[in-house]
Structure formats: structure tokens, C-alpha cells
Amino acid sequence: MSEEQIKNLEEQFEARIARDEKIEPKDWMPEKYRQTHIRQISQHAHSEIVGMLPEGNWITRAPSLRRKVALLAKVQDEAGHGLYLYSACETLDISRDELYEQLHSGKAKYSSIFNYPTVTWADMGAIGWLVDGAAIINQVPLCSTSFGPYARAMVRVCKEESFHQRQGYEIMLKLCNGTPEQKEMAQDALNRWWWPSLMMLGPTDDMSVHTEQSMKWKLKRKTNDELRQQFIDQTVPQADILGLTIPDPDLKWNEERQSYDFGEIDWDEFWQVVKGHGPMNKARMKARVGAWERGEWVRDAAMAHAEKKATSLKKEVS
């Protein structure tokens, strides 16, 4: 194809997206569109998969059967989310094997929030309430993103997320209405998860490199700062109902903006965690890679069994 032909195709392509047409896997697409989507969808899938680890930590120690079945179901949903997203990503001509390889080798990133430890039961409450809450804010606009398989996966994901947040909030509510020690536990969890949850919505707009292109392709519909403001404005009243204090002395209602003003985010901490120096980066990767390696013989055995069955079936037929 000549340069001019490609430019023509690119213009038509951008026009289709601007008209709100969806792009499907076999359609022509600019290489950059393909690469950007592989990166974003796979990062998203990896986050769902690694995101099971901090909560998996508490399944066996849930305080009641009710809490245990709910947490188990939530973690199972996250596995499902990972699988929807991996299969959406594979439609862009990259294999599952390559995607896992990128995660396990550290080449691919996942959400840095999962590199923090879950030290008390209250963390299950804070994660459902805040982390899934921030995830919902990130994900809802993606239900109408331009790449068909990604949009369809996100519709399914978003339907399932609301139970995650509600079960988390209910844990917090129960603790806050409990003994002073239980309430203290809830406050402590909020103190530790608040700032990392704000960071989850991404670097500030002036630091964010991808925003303009991502807006065009509908990978983003609002900027990181807008999403963060939305998250804060809807979460502060929820903390009030719990009777908990947001750990930010600068947090203040701004009558004029009809929004909360908030304090400075420690972006050094964010970049440290992104670069692999968070408290749990190594442990998470070790757990993930270990599980994959320990499962290898099972995958091989299943494949050998399937092949044997297929050949004996062929013999019967002939």
C-alpha cells in the first residue's frame, strides 16, 4: 500500500469512529490502534487477574460464612473479568501465551493498587468500596469505547461490579457499627487505601501522555482529573454515613465549584510503585508466576487426555 492509500484509510477509519461506528477485529485498523488496544486491554486483564491476590488472602479467614461466599464470588468474578478481557485482546492477533509471558516477565503493567498489602479484614471492605468504586468510574465510559470486543466485555464487567462495591461497603458499615476496635480497624483501612485509590485514576492531566489520542478512540471519555473529582465527590458523603474521616486535612467542600477541594497526591509514591518498588510487587508476581508454573502439569495432562480421546474416536470411526 502506498503512503497516500494508508493516509486515506486512516482518515476513513477516524471518521468511522467519530460517527460512533464500532471497529471489529477483522476490520482494517492503523497499527497504532491495534498496539494501543493490545496494551490497554491486556493491562486491564492483568489487573483483574493480579487483583484476585490481595483479596484471595482473606477468603479462608472471612469472619462468617456469609462474608466468605460473597468474597469468594467476588474473586471468581474478577477471574471472569480477566478472561473476558484476555479473549477480547486475543481478537487483535496476539496469543494468550504471549500475553501471559508479558505479565510474567514484567514487561506488561497492571494496576499499581494491587501492590499494597491486605493486613486486616477491614481491607476487604475498603477494597470493595474504594478500589472497585474507582474501577467502576474508570470502566463505565469504556462500555461505549470504539473497539467492539472491548466494549462488549466492559458491559458484562460493569454489570457485575456493583455487587463488588456494595459487599465492600457493607463490610465497612458493619465494622463502623461495631465495637470501637472494629471502627478503628475500618478507619485504619480507609487511611491506607484512600490515597492509592485516588492514584488509581491515573496521573494528572498535565502528566498524562496518552489522553488526546485516547479521547479520539473513545478509550477515554473524561480526563483522569475529571474522573478523580467524580470519585471524590461521590465517596466523601459515603464516608460521612460510615462516620469515618477521609485522611486528607485539605479536603473541603467548595461552594463555588460544587465539588470537593482536596490535598496534594504523593506522585513519587505512585511512580515508585509503578516501577516495581511497592510493598507487594515482588510477592504478587511470585504468587502469580508460581501458580502458573505449578499448574503446568495439569494443563499438559488435560491436553494429552484430549488428544488421546480424539485419536481413539478417529479409530472407532474408521
Next chain:
Amino acid sequence: MSNKKNWPLWEVFVRSKNGLEHRHFGSLHAADAEMALENARDVYTRRNEGVSIWVVESKHITASNPEHNGELFEPAQDKVYRHPTFYDLPDDVKHM
């Protein structure tokens, strides 16, 4: 990356209730058809989304190429006489 055989890819179709057709839900990896059905149950119907599941190995699907959509679908484009509005009838003809 190992060179050995990985679990193949399967496409999953789910009938959400009797009376509706099976609809494509997504895909997954499984060693064989039986496992693909079980995995599809866990991945795509955790909340009673289905009453029937079909799985088919992705490699068995032949898909049309959107780049040839012009030639492929062009024949239907100039056949307005396939639509009821093509036929001129007086207004006082009822029930038609």
C-alpha cells in the same frame, strides 16, 4: 515461552432463555469440547445468563472478510422491490 501445544480457543454461544436464539458471548481456552462447556458455564453464566450453551473450536469458523463487504453485500443494495414500501397502493386499501 514453551513450544508445546496450548489449549485451543473456543467460541461460546449462549441461549439466554427458550424462545431466543444462541448468541455469541465470547471465547475461552479449553483442552476439549467437554472442558470448553464447563469453562463456558463458569465464565459466561455465573448469574443464570443461559439455559443452553454451544461451543465450537474457533478454527472451524469461516468468516467473511470485511474488506470484501462491497462485493459481498452489493447485490442486496439495489433491490428496493424486496421492501413493502416499493409498491404504490391507494390509501383507502386497509390491512395491507
